[in-house]
Amino acid sequence: QSALTQSPSASGSPGQSVTISCTGTSSDVGAFNYVSWYQQYPGKVPKLITYDVYKRPSGVPDRFSGSKSGNTAYLTVSGLQAEDEADYYCISFAGSHYIFGTGTKVTVL
Amino acid sequence: DVQLVESGGGLVQPGGSLRLSCVGSGFTFSDFWMSWVRQAPGKGLEWVAEIERDGSERKYVDSLRGRFTISRDNAKNSVYLQMNSLRAEDTAIYYCARFGLPFTLDMWGQGTMVTVS
Numbered sequence A: 001q002s003a004l005t006q007s008p009s010a011s012g013s014p015g016q017s018v019t020i021s022c023t024g025t026s027s028d029v030g031a032f033n034y035v036s037w038y039q040q041y042p043g044k045v046p047k048l049i050t051y052d053v054y055k056r057p058s059g060v061p062d063r064f065s066g067s068k069s070g071n072t073a074y075l076t077v078s079g080l081q082a083e084d085e086a087d088y089y090c091i092s093f094a095g096s097h098y099i100f101g102t103g104t105k106v107t108v109l
Numbered sequence B: 001d002v003q004l005v006e007s008g009g010g011l012v013q014p015g016g017s018l019r020l021s022c023v024g025s026g027f028t029f030s031d032f033w034m035s036w037v038r039q040a041p042g043k044g045l046e047w048v049a050e051i052e053r054d055g056s057e058r059k060y061v062d063s064l065r066g067r068f069t070i071s072r073d074n075a076k077n078s079v080y081l082q083m084n085s086l087r088a089e090d091t092a093i094y095y096c097a098r099f100g101l102p103f104t105l106d107m108w109g110q111g112t113m114v115t116v117s
Helices: none
Strands: A009-012 A018-023 A035-040 A047-050 A064-069 A072-077 A086-093 A098-100 A104-108 B003-007 B010-012 B018-025 B034-039 B045-051 B058-060 B068-073 B078-083 B092-098 B112-116
Touching (some): A009 A018, A018 A035, A035 A064, A035 A072, A072 A086, A086 B045, B003 B092, B018 B034, B018 B092, B018 B112, B045 B068
Parallel strands (some): A009 A104, B010 B112
Antiparallel strands (some): A018 A072, A035 A047, A035 A086, A086 A098, A086 A104, B018 B078, B034 B045, B034 B092, B092 B112
């Protein structure tokens, strides 16, 4: 049950797009369309950004979009804004348990 | 308001035990699977356990199975995490979370800090 692999950091200027990857295996990300992404500010509670790979909860801007290809899921943040600077975590269902990603710190330059 | 409120964290010596509680309000607690997630200081999130709506099914991360036990009391709108044989590496914020959507944790509590030292 190793953590899903995310790049430690990503950055972009305001208005640009940034894509974060979340790599698992054929037993988790590749096997199920149950990948969610969470945004977490320092000292705060994680907030659901996308679920079921690409769905967005109400209230989440459509600047956030999720996708998946094979064993890797992606979160794209378009039109970066200063408030998007945060840590982002993916999580995937893996049959009998759930696995989080290692986390990616997004910096808005 | 729909919310989850954890309690029971604190400082405990290695080898000790602690029982965390989480009370849900503003929703029909018994309709939802519940979960515990933890986050060590400065580290990432780790899924710990989940429990079915009536408590009949429980799942754990492999590394904690046998030391941690999840349970619930729907009459009290509560879910619990019994933690035994605690180690320094169990030091973390423990979050209670709800599976408000299938396979998705849609709501989290504020967390309770557990320090093993």
